[in-house]
Amino acid sequence: LRRCLISVDRSLIEKSIPEVKRVLQTKDTFRNVTILSTLENLKSIKPVDVCCVTSHLLTFYRDRVFKDHQETSLEVMRQISSIANSFLYMQKTLEQCQVHNQCQCSQEATNATRTILDNYDQLEASSAALKSLGELDIFLTWIDENHQETSTA
Amino acid sequence: AVPCVSGGLPKPTNITFLSINMKNVLHWNPPEGLRGVEVTYTVQYFIYGQKQWLGASECRSISRTYCDLSAETSDYEHQYYAKVKAIWETKCSEWAETRRFYPFLETQVGPPKVALTAGEKSISIVLTAPKKWQRHPNDDTVSMQQIYSSLKYNVFLYNTKSRRMWSQCIANSTLELSWLEPNTLYCVHVESFVPGPPRLTLPSQKQCISTLEDQMSALKV
Numbered sequence: 001l002r003r004c005l006i007s008v009d010r011s012l013i014e015k016s017i018p019e020v021k022r023v024l025q026t027k028d029t030f031r032n033v034t035i036l037s038t039l040e041n042l043k044s045i046k047p048v049d050v051c052c053v054t055s056h057l058l059t060f061y062r063d064r065v066f067k068d069h070q071e072t073s074l075e076v077m078r079q080i081s082s083i084a085n086s087f088l089y090m091q092k093t094l095e096q097c098q099v100h101n102q103c104q105c106s107q108e109a110t111n112a113t114r115t116i117l118d119n120y121d122q123l124e125a126s127s128a129a130l131k132s133l134g135e136l137d138i139f140l141t142w143i144d145e146n147h148q149e150t151s152t153a
Numbered sequence: 154a155v156p157c158v159s160g161g162l163p164k165p166t167n168i169t170f171l172s173i174n175m176k177n178v179l180h181w182n183p184p185e186g187l188r189g190v191e192v193t194y195t196v197q198y199f200i201y202g203q204k205q206w207l208g209a210s211e212c213r214s215i216s217r218t219y220c221d222l223s224a225e226t227s228d229y230e231h232q233y234y235a236k237v238k239a240i241w242e243t244k245c246s247e248w249a250e251t252r253r254f255y256p257f258l259e260t261q262v263g264p265p266k267v268a269l270t271a272g273e274k275s276i277s278i279v280l281t282a283p284k285k286w287q288r289h290p291n292d293d294t295v296s297m298q299q300i301y302s303s304l305k306y307n308v309f310l311y312n313t314k315s316r317r318m319w320s321q322c323i324a325n326s327t328l329e330l331s332w333l334e335p336n337t338l339y340c341v342h343v344e345s346f347v348p349g350p351p352r353l354t355l356p357s358q359k360q361c362i363s364t365l366e367d368q369m370s371a372l373k374v
Contacts, residue, residue: 010348018350025253031234034202043230137258137350138232144349 004051004097005147008140009086016079017136023076025134030127035119036135041112042142049109050146051102055094056113057139058087061132064120068129080133090143161244162187165194165218165237168249172260173355174297175227176286179212179220179235184246192239196220201232201253214240223286229256229300262297262345264357265306265326269341273365275331276339280306282326283345297345305346307354313338313361322346335367 036042036057045053066084071077097103120128163184171178183192196212199205212220226233232255236248266281282298298304308328309320314337321328333339340361344354 013349014351022252031199031201032204134253137255141258141349 004094004100004102006054006090006093006143007147008090008143012083012086013140013144016083017140020076020079020083020133021137023073024130028127028131028134030123030131033119033123033131034135035128035132036116036138036142041115042138045109045112045146046106047146048104049106049112051094051097052105052109053112054143054147055091055098055103056105056109057116058091058094060113060117060120061087061139062091064117065129065132068125069133070126070129083136157240157243157245159238159245160247162192162239162241162246164246164249165239166249168235168237168251170222170235170251170254170259172254172256174263174283174286175223175229175256175260175300176221177223177226177254177256177260179222179237179251181218181237181249183218184239187239187241190241191216192241194218194220194237194239196222196235196237197248198222198225198236199234201234206236209235212237224288226254226256227286227288229260231256257300258350259352261353261355262301262304262347263355264345265343267341267343267357267360269360269362271362271364272331273335273367274333275329276310276333276341276362276364278308278328278330278341278343280326280328280343301347303348305348307344307346309342309344309356311340313340333364335364338363 062084066080069080071080094103120132122128123131163186165181165184168179168181171180179196181194193214193216194212195214196209197206198209199207207225209220209222209225220237222235232253234251234253236250238248239246263283265283268279270277282296282304285295285297285300287294305322305324307320307322309318310330311318312334314334338361340359342359343357346354
Protein backbone atom coordinates (compact mmCIF):
# COMPACT_ATOMS: atom_id res chain seq x y z
CA LEU A 1 0.00 0.00 0.00
CA ARG A 2 1.77 3.18 -1.20
CA ARG A 3 2.07 5.77 1.58
CA CYS A 4 0.18 9.02 1.29
CA LEU A 5 2.74 11.86 1.32
CA ILE A 6 2.19 15.60 1.13
CA SER A 7 4.76 18.36 0.90
CA VAL A 8 4.77 21.60 2.79
CA ASP A 9 4.95 24.89 0.91
CA ARG A 10 8.52 26.05 1.48
CA SER A 11 7.63 29.74 1.78
CA LEU A 12 5.34 28.76 4.63
CA ILE A 13 8.18 27.24 6.63
CA GLU A 14 10.75 29.81 5.64
CA LYS A 15 8.67 33.00 6.00
CA SER A 16 5.12 32.85 7.31
CA ILE A 17 5.65 30.56 10.25
CA PRO A 18 8.75 32.29 11.69
CA GLU A 19 6.93 35.66 11.58
CA VAL A 20 3.70 34.38 13.14
CA LYS A 21 5.65 32.39 15.73
CA ARG A 22 7.83 35.37 16.75
CA VAL A 23 4.79 37.58 17.41
CA LEU A 24 2.36 35.07 18.91
CA GLN A 25 4.75 33.12 21.14
CA THR A 26 5.53 36.36 22.98
CA LYS A 27 1.83 36.79 23.79
CA ASP A 28 1.46 33.19 25.00
CA THR A 29 1.89 33.39 28.76
CA PHE A 30 0.74 29.84 29.62
CA ARG A 31 4.18 28.23 29.35
CA ASN A 32 3.30 25.18 31.38
CA VAL A 33 0.60 24.10 28.93
CA THR A 34 1.10 22.86 25.39
CA ILE A 35 -1.36 21.87 22.72
CA LEU A 36 0.76 19.86 20.27
CA SER A 37 3.99 19.73 22.09
CA THR A 38 3.27 16.58 24.04
CA LEU A 39 6.07 15.26 21.87
CA GLU A 40 5.83 11.80 23.15
CA ASN A 41 2.34 12.02 21.64
CA LEU A 42 3.40 13.17 18.14
CA LYS A 43 6.70 11.29 18.06
CA SER A 44 4.91 8.03 18.76
CA ILE A 45 2.77 8.26 15.62
CA LYS A 46 3.55 5.34 13.32
CA PRO A 47 4.08 5.96 9.57
CA VAL A 48 0.86 4.14 8.79
CA ASP A 49 -1.05 6.63 10.97
CA VAL A 50 0.69 9.77 9.69
CA CYS A 51 -1.92 10.51 7.01
CA CYS A 52 -4.86 10.22 9.42
CA VAL A 53 -3.23 12.36 12.14
CA THR A 54 -2.18 14.95 9.57
CA SER A 55 -5.72 15.14 8.24
CA HIS A 56 -7.21 15.41 11.73
CA LEU A 57 -4.79 18.18 12.72
CA LEU A 58 -5.34 20.15 9.51
CA THR A 59 -9.08 19.95 10.26
CA PHE A 60 -8.42 21.01 13.87
CA TYR A 61 -6.54 24.10 12.67
CA ARG A 62 -9.18 24.93 10.06
CA ASP A 63 -12.27 24.42 12.22
CA ARG A 64 -11.02 25.50 15.64
CA VAL A 65 -7.75 27.43 15.67
CA PHE A 66 -8.13 29.80 12.72
CA LYS A 67 -11.72 30.52 13.80
CA ASP A 68 -10.98 31.08 17.50
CA HIS A 69 -7.98 33.35 16.97
CA GLN A 70 -8.54 37.08 17.28
CA GLU A 71 -5.77 39.04 15.57
CA THR A 72 -5.18 42.77 15.58
CA SER A 73 -2.06 43.00 13.42
CA LEU A 74 -2.84 43.16 9.70
CA GLU A 75 0.56 41.68 8.81
CA VAL A 76 0.10 38.69 11.13
CA MET A 77 -3.46 38.28 9.84
CA ARG A 78 -2.09 38.17 6.27
CA GLN A 79 0.48 35.53 7.22
CA ILE A 80 -2.13 33.43 9.03
CA SER A 81 -4.44 33.50 6.03
CA SER A 82 -1.65 32.34 3.73
CA ILE A 83 -1.00 29.52 6.20
CA ALA A 84 -4.72 28.67 6.24
CA ASN A 85 -4.81 28.60 2.44
CA SER A 86 -1.89 26.23 2.19
CA PHE A 87 -3.49 24.00 4.82
CA LEU A 88 -6.56 23.80 2.60
CA TYR A 89 -4.34 22.77 -0.29
CA MET A 90 -2.68 20.06 1.82
CA GLN A 91 -6.11 18.82 2.88
CA LYS A 92 -7.21 18.52 -0.75
CA THR A 93 -4.15 16.35 -1.39
CA LEU A 94 -5.01 14.15 1.58
CA GLU A 95 -8.58 13.78 0.38
CA GLN A 96 -7.19 12.02 -2.70
CA CYS A 97 -5.48 9.56 -0.41
CA GLN A 98 -8.68 8.96 1.51
CA VAL A 99 -10.42 8.18 -1.76
CA HIS A 100 -7.76 5.56 -2.46
CA ASN A 101 -8.08 4.13 1.02
CA GLN A 102 -4.58 5.21 2.06
CA CYS A 103 -5.60 7.18 5.11
CA GLN A 104 -6.64 4.64 7.68
CA CYS A 105 -7.25 5.79 11.25
CA SER A 106 -6.10 3.41 13.96
CA GLN A 107 -7.21 3.75 17.59
CA GLU A 108 -3.79 5.14 18.43
CA ALA A 109 -4.11 7.86 15.81
CA THR A 110 -7.55 8.78 17.08
CA ASN A 111 -6.26 8.86 20.67
CA ALA A 112 -3.39 11.13 19.69
CA THR A 113 -5.75 13.61 18.11
CA ARG A 114 -8.11 13.34 21.06
CA THR A 115 -5.27 14.28 23.43
CA ILE A 116 -4.52 17.37 21.39
CA LEU A 117 -8.17 18.44 21.36
CA ASP A 118 -8.37 17.87 25.12
CA ASN A 119 -5.31 20.07 25.60
CA TYR A 120 -7.03 22.74 23.52
CA ASP A 121 -10.21 22.58 25.53
CA GLN A 122 -8.30 23.05 28.79
CA LEU A 123 -7.76 26.70 27.88
CA GLU A 124 -10.14 29.50 26.99
CA ALA A 125 -10.64 29.48 23.21
CA SER A 126 -8.64 32.58 22.24
CA SER A 127 -5.70 31.60 24.47
CA ALA A 128 -5.77 28.06 23.11
CA ALA A 129 -5.86 29.35 19.53
CA LEU A 130 -2.97 31.74 20.20
CA LYS A 131 -0.94 28.87 21.68
CA SER A 132 -1.75 26.53 18.78
CA LEU A 133 -0.61 29.13 16.26
CA GLY A 134 2.58 29.59 18.29
CA GLU A 135 3.14 25.83 17.95
CA LEU A 136 2.82 25.76 14.17
CA ASP A 137 6.57 25.25 13.94
CA ILE A 138 6.15 21.94 15.79
CA PHE A 139 3.31 20.82 13.52
CA LEU A 140 5.09 21.80 10.28
CA THR A 141 8.35 20.20 11.43
CA TRP A 142 6.43 17.02 12.23
CA ILE A 143 4.80 17.02 8.78
CA ASP A 144 8.17 17.71 7.11
CA GLU A 145 9.82 14.89 9.02
CA ASN A 146 7.03 12.32 8.52
CA HIS A 147 5.95 12.95 4.96
CA GLN A 148 9.19 11.85 3.37
CA GLU A 149 9.76 8.67 1.37
CA THR A 150 12.59 7.81 3.73
CA SER A 151 10.74 8.26 7.03
CA THR A 152 10.94 4.68 8.36
CA ALA A 153 8.38 2.56 10.07
CA ALA B 154 21.14 32.45 48.26
CA VAL B 155 20.87 35.75 50.15
CA PRO B 156 17.42 37.32 49.43
CA CYS B 157 17.69 40.53 47.45
CA VAL B 158 15.46 43.44 46.69
CA SER B 159 14.07 42.75 43.21
CA GLY B 160 14.02 45.63 40.80
CA GLY B 161 16.81 47.45 42.58
CA LEU B 162 19.02 46.98 39.49
CA PRO B 163 18.34 47.33 35.77
CA LYS B 164 17.88 44.04 33.92
CA PRO B 165 20.60 42.38 31.80
CA THR B 166 19.97 43.05 28.09
CA ASN B 167 20.10 41.22 24.76
CA ILE B 168 19.59 37.80 26.31
CA THR B 169 19.69 35.17 23.62
CA PHE B 170 20.74 31.62 22.84
CA LEU B 171 23.73 31.12 20.57
CA SER B 172 23.39 27.56 19.28
CA ILE B 173 25.82 25.74 17.01
CA ASN B 174 25.47 21.98 16.37
CA MET B 175 23.17 21.79 19.42
CA LYS B 176 25.71 23.41 21.73
CA ASN B 177 23.31 25.90 23.29
CA VAL B 178 24.94 28.79 25.13
CA LEU B 179 22.94 31.59 26.70
CA HIS B 180 24.49 35.06 26.25
CA TRP B 181 23.52 38.47 27.64
CA ASN B 182 24.88 41.97 28.11
CA PRO B 183 25.45 43.50 31.56
CA PRO B 184 22.74 45.90 32.80
CA GLU B 185 23.28 49.42 31.51
CA GLY B 186 24.75 52.06 33.77
CA LEU B 187 26.59 49.69 36.12
CA ARG B 188 30.14 50.11 34.78
CA GLY B 189 32.77 49.17 37.37
CA VAL B 190 30.22 47.51 39.65
CA GLU B 191 30.92 43.84 40.44
CA VAL B 192 27.63 42.34 39.34
CA THR B 193 26.94 38.60 39.46
CA TYR B 194 24.25 36.68 37.62
CA THR B 195 21.95 33.74 38.19
CA VAL B 196 20.33 31.75 35.39
CA GLN B 197 17.20 29.60 35.26
CA TYR B 198 15.57 27.71 32.39
CA PHE B 199 12.09 26.38 31.60
CA ILE B 200 11.05 23.41 29.46
CA TYR B 201 7.97 24.48 27.51
CA GLY B 202 4.97 22.46 28.72
CA GLN B 203 6.57 21.54 32.05
CA LYS B 204 5.63 23.03 35.41
CA GLN B 205 8.40 25.24 36.79
CA TRP B 206 11.60 27.12 36.26
CA LEU B 207 14.74 25.14 37.02
CA GLY B 208 18.07 26.47 38.25
CA ALA B 209 21.13 26.10 36.02
CA SER B 210 23.52 24.52 38.52
CA GLU B 211 26.66 25.83 36.80
CA CYS B 212 25.35 29.39 36.55
CA ARG B 213 24.53 30.55 40.05
CA SER B 214 26.14 33.85 41.18
CA ILE B 215 28.54 33.91 38.24
CA SER B 216 30.36 37.00 36.99
CA ARG B 217 30.65 35.95 33.31
CA THR B 218 27.91 36.92 30.88
CA TYR B 219 27.26 33.55 29.30
CA CYS B 220 26.00 30.17 30.48
CA ASP B 221 26.30 26.84 28.67
CA LEU B 222 22.85 25.23 28.83
CA SER B 223 23.62 22.47 26.32
CA ALA B 224 23.02 19.68 28.84
CA GLU B 225 19.81 21.23 30.12
CA THR B 226 18.47 21.74 26.59
CA SER B 227 19.84 18.55 25.03
CA ASP B 228 16.46 17.18 23.95
CA TYR B 229 16.45 19.22 20.79
CA GLU B 230 12.82 18.46 19.97
CA HIS B 231 11.59 20.23 23.07
CA GLN B 232 11.35 24.00 23.39
CA TYR B 233 12.83 26.14 26.12
CA TYR B 234 12.95 29.51 27.79
CA ALA B 235 15.83 30.88 29.84
CA LYS B 236 16.12 33.87 32.12
CA VAL B 237 18.90 35.71 33.96
CA LYS B 238 18.96 38.28 36.72
CA ALA B 239 21.74 40.58 37.94
CA ILE B 240 22.70 40.72 41.61
CA TRP B 241 24.81 43.28 43.47
CA GLU B 242 25.06 43.19 47.24
CA THR B 243 21.43 43.14 48.47
CA LYS B 244 19.93 44.42 45.24
CA CYS B 245 18.94 42.42 42.18
CA SER B 246 17.26 43.06 38.86
CA GLU B 247 14.05 41.54 37.62
CA TRP B 248 14.45 38.56 35.34
CA ALA B 249 15.37 39.13 31.72
CA GLU B 250 13.90 36.35 29.57
CA THR B 251 14.57 34.82 26.16
CA ARG B 252 11.81 34.16 23.70
CA ARG B 253 10.89 30.50 23.13
CA PHE B 254 13.96 28.59 21.89
CA TYR B 255 13.54 25.54 19.63
CA PRO B 256 16.97 23.90 19.12
CA PHE B 257 15.79 21.64 16.31
CA LEU B 258 14.77 24.63 14.17
CA GLU B 259 17.24 27.23 15.42
CA THR B 260 20.64 25.63 15.91
CA GLN B 261 23.24 26.70 13.37
CA VAL B 262 24.67 23.72 11.51
CA GLY B 263 28.41 24.16 11.41
CA PRO B 264 30.52 23.65 8.28
CA PRO B 265 31.56 20.13 7.22
CA LYS B 266 35.15 18.87 7.20
CA VAL B 267 36.50 19.39 3.69
CA ALA B 268 39.09 17.10 2.04
CA LEU B 269 40.45 18.13 -1.36
CA THR B 270 42.39 16.05 -3.88
CA ALA B 271 43.71 17.55 -7.09
CA GLY B 272 44.07 15.96 -10.51
CA GLU B 273 45.30 17.49 -13.75
CA LYS B 274 42.03 19.27 -14.60
CA SER B 275 39.99 18.14 -11.65
CA ILE B 276 39.46 18.56 -7.93
CA SER B 277 37.62 16.00 -5.88
CA ILE B 278 35.90 17.21 -2.72
CA VAL B 279 34.90 14.90 0.13
CA LEU B 280 32.76 16.37 2.92
CA THR B 281 32.18 15.03 6.44
CA ALA B 282 29.11 16.34 8.26
CA PRO B 283 29.71 18.22 11.52
CA LYS B 284 29.15 16.45 14.83
CA LYS B 285 26.42 17.21 17.32
CA TRP B 286 27.48 18.63 20.69
CA GLN B 287 28.47 15.84 23.09
CA ARG B 288 28.01 15.93 26.84
CA HIS B 289 31.15 13.84 27.37
CA PRO B 290 33.97 13.33 24.83
CA ASN B 291 33.50 9.55 24.98
CA ASP B 292 29.77 9.67 24.36
CA ASP B 293 28.64 8.13 21.07
CA THR B 294 29.18 10.59 18.25
CA VAL B 295 26.04 11.79 16.49
CA SER B 296 26.40 13.44 13.10
CA MET B 297 24.20 16.42 12.27
CA GLN B 298 23.35 14.44 9.12
CA GLN B 299 21.56 11.92 11.34
CA ILE B 300 19.46 14.71 12.83
CA TYR B 301 18.75 16.50 9.55
CA SER B 302 18.27 13.94 6.77
CA SER B 303 17.72 16.84 4.34
CA LEU B 304 21.12 18.41 5.16
CA LYS B 305 22.75 19.88 2.04
CA TYR B 306 26.00 21.74 1.28
CA ASN B 307 26.72 24.90 -0.66
CA VAL B 308 30.17 24.45 -2.24
CA PHE B 309 32.00 27.63 -3.37
CA LEU B 310 34.97 27.38 -5.76
CA TYR B 311 37.20 30.34 -6.57
CA ASN B 312 39.67 30.36 -9.48
CA THR B 313 42.53 32.58 -8.29
CA LYS B 314 43.78 33.07 -11.88
CA SER B 315 40.52 34.14 -13.51
CA ARG B 316 39.13 35.48 -10.18
CA ARG B 317 35.80 33.87 -10.90
CA MET B 318 33.59 32.28 -8.19
CA TRP B 319 31.33 29.35 -8.85
CA SER B 320 28.97 27.55 -6.46
CA GLN B 321 26.80 24.46 -6.37
CA CYS B 322 24.35 22.99 -3.83
CA ILE B 323 24.82 19.26 -3.30
CA ALA B 324 22.95 16.72 -1.18
CA ASN B 325 25.62 14.04 -0.91
CA SER B 326 29.11 14.28 0.53
CA THR B 327 31.32 14.02 -2.55
CA LEU B 328 31.78 16.28 -5.55
CA GLU B 329 34.07 15.80 -8.54
CA LEU B 330 34.92 18.98 -10.45
CA SER B 331 36.40 17.81 -13.71
CA TRP B 332 36.52 20.69 -16.21
CA LEU B 333 39.14 22.86 -14.50
CA GLU B 334 42.27 24.55 -15.77
CA PRO B 335 45.54 22.68 -15.16
CA ASN B 336 48.28 24.16 -13.00
CA THR B 337 45.85 26.62 -11.38
CA LEU B 338 45.28 27.48 -7.75
CA TYR B 339 41.67 27.04 -6.67
CA CYS B 340 40.19 27.93 -3.28
CA VAL B 341 37.17 26.17 -1.76
CA HIS B 342 34.85 26.88 1.14
CA VAL B 343 31.65 25.05 2.06
CA GLU B 344 28.50 25.90 4.07
CA SER B 345 26.02 23.43 5.54
CA PHE B 346 22.38 24.12 4.69
CA VAL B 347 19.09 22.71 6.07
CA PRO B 348 15.93 23.50 4.07
CA GLY B 349 13.40 25.17 6.38
CA PRO B 350 13.26 28.31 8.50
CA PRO B 351 16.18 30.67 7.85
CA ARG B 352 19.28 29.92 9.93
CA LEU B 353 22.64 31.64 10.20
CA THR B 354 25.33 29.75 8.28
CA LEU B 355 28.96 29.24 9.21
CA PRO B 356 31.35 28.85 6.25
CA SER B 357 34.26 26.41 6.47
CA GLN B 358 37.80 27.69 6.49
CA LYS B 359 38.96 28.56 2.97
CA GLN B 360 41.20 25.80 1.60
CA CYS B 361 43.29 26.19 -1.57
CA ILE B 362 44.77 23.56 -3.83
CA SER B 363 46.48 23.66 -7.21
CA THR B 364 45.52 21.43 -10.13
CA LEU B 365 48.43 19.46 -11.54
CA GLU B 366 50.47 20.47 -14.50
CA ASP B 367 49.02 19.41 -17.86
CA GLN B 368 51.05 16.25 -18.78
CA MET B 369 50.80 17.01 -22.52
CA SER B 370 52.42 20.46 -22.23
CA ALA B 371 54.97 19.03 -19.78
CA LEU B 372 56.03 16.46 -22.46
CA LYS B 373 56.37 19.12 -25.23
CA VAL B 374 58.98 21.08 -23.22
